[in-house]
Amino acid sequence: MDELLRRCEEIVRDVGFATVRRWKAEHPDGKAIAYFPVYAPVEVIAAAGMLPVGLHGAGDRLELQHADARFGSFICSIVKTTLELGLTGRLAPFDGMLFSSICDSARNLCFVLKRNFPQLYVDFLHLPHNAASASSREFLRSEYARLKAALEQLAGREVKDERLREMIVRYNENRRLIRGLYEWRAEEPHRIRAWELYVLVRAGNFLPVEEHTALLREAYDGFARRQAKPRDSIRVLVESAFCEQPPLGLIRLLEEAGCYLVEDDFTLGRRWFTADIPTDGDPLQALAESYLDRSVTSSVRHDWRRPRFRVLIEKVRARRAQAVIFLIAKFCEPAYFDYVLFKRELEREGIPHLLLEFEEKMYTFERLQTEVETFVEALLFE
């Protein structure tokens, strides 16, 4: 188990993308498509015989030499480290990059990359914000069809519906296992550590789905065999780290300071759907309808049929969380905005909460540690 987790951590920390290079060496005609960074219809990419890679910047593993000047002050780190990966040649294993309508900085990054790397296929998916409108279904299906056609051209082959359905089956299985691990952790948070689940799930961003599914199964066995004793911790739901990821040290710190993480939104794209995507009928339609009707809630997906602040309360109740910790990346505007309505609703419901701001490049956590410890103590001894 330790070896498995060590391997996952290594994959997650690798800004040289060794797993992607290895896959390309094994698939000489294969293409790798990076998606930035929350959600993409990976099934379409995989069905085109390509490797979809979830790209969350470079974290604390890359010094900014060039990208700071291109993006200026007040812009989040993940946008800059992603561009830095490109400007330092590290995106070489990729043939394309896919963006979507998550925020304004990310959207501009898409086109800055397009200008600076004309050899790359760079595309932007418009994921609808009006899920209540019947017309959004047809629109999103056409958007996925456009993506499929672009990938077919890049791959030089047609993507058959059968192949798409097969990929939906494989990713459904993968997501089901991840959902299962999250359920299990909520029941026995002492058995599955937050950082372990984090690296385990996020490693999937860099691996073919079948390989990641096998790895998850191995982890199930490992966790089941593990002897673990409950600790004196409070049950906490972590929200707002859906895009830029906090340093691993910060996730570890939360647990060490006395929190059981019973829910979080780290690398949310890997378990984007609350239920399986249907595998019968038109696969693009199934993908589109699932995005509109079966997605998890996130600050970058807008669907006023169920306001996110209400869903947060539902999640707190479902996981029996005692408190919410907001982990907000510096300059992440979607998270800052949602925090206002989340905070208001939590206060109405009498649920304690704590806001922590982080940056990818954070090496010392003393101040945050004191804040978390004080917060936990207040709850443990109230």
Add this chain to the structure above:
Amino acid sequence: MTEYRGWIHQRQKELMRQWYARLDESARTGWPPAICLMISGNCVEVLEAFGIVPLYPEVNALQLAIRHQALGPILAAEEFGYATDNCAYVKADIGAYLIGVTPTGGKLPRPALVLCNFVGCNTYIKWFEHVATFLEAPLYVLDVPFLRDEEPSPADVAYVVAQLRELVQRIEEITGLRFDMDRFREAVRCSQRVEELWSRIKYLAQRVPSPFDAYFDAITLMGPLYVHRARPEGVEFFRLALAELEAKAARGEGVYDRERFRVVIEGPPPYPYFRAFRDMFARWRATAVASTYSTVGGIWEFGFRHDPEKPFETVALHMLAHNLTNRNYLQRYDQIRRYVQQWRADGVIIHFVKSCRLFSAGQGDMRDYFTKVLGVPTLYIESDLEDPRYFAEAQIRNRVDAFFEALERHKRASAV
């Protein structure tokens, strides 16, 4: 330094006062109903077809800033939970609501509908979700696909048209008013005329000297452009504005006694220091001959017009493709390039505003493109459009001075 202040400036103040009076009336009597919407790529023609008065939170925010009343509401919003790094337009607007302040002191109505015409700016959705929540008003997010390619696809247009029709139905249900197709066509016809007149005004800035400043004076014209575009008084205003500026051009009059520099300005202005910022350019007798900010609500100088024969389709096309915010970043580079070349500018001023990531994220790359690829002198400065705490006046003035000094040397050297 004096610059042109004519009839246009007085008349636009009257028109804005009229608009606030309508809002005040709506707030007091409940009639006409008001609907909140966004400036960028707005579909005000649909509202006009119902006789509904538009309520633009952005205009309120900028009015607060230009009247030096923004800081109080911003601090109130931060106290409430907004971050220092949230858009200050939103904070000023929501904060003003929290502490009960309006730009004119008059009343603002509770909107019958909060209509988020989402064209590019993600902050719009968050902002309007908050407005709808705090005012307990219904929300409709009209989702406009971002312009990923050069032109919108038929699927994009169909999607927006379907939502516009849905919106019409929603407004009928909420207000009890009936949609009037003839009135809609008339509103679209007014817009078409205003767009033609506005576009001709913009082309006057190609003259040397330019009879008006296409950044600072254009902002004066933008109020009536958004609030009255689809109304006969809008048409009348722009007809007379064009006549006044054409007469000025015919007399060979520029913005200043002698125009020394022609620049293109990218980015919104620092509203809390609007006057001070303008003076920095005025002292060099530098005229903005084009600006991207004046195209937030619509880009008409390259030919697009609303069409009363195809009202829904052209309203959709305007939202999709003919406003700055829904166009992609490289299309903005290209727009500025065209301005530099066709409006014969000496350089580009990039004003990074902290609040607006849609405008500002990546402007360093934009500078790289203009200086290194095109060889156009470019100045990059940073402040904010709403929050007075981010304007370092002396520092910005020094940079502006240094830029024009260098430009002067450059011009002299090229003249030899």
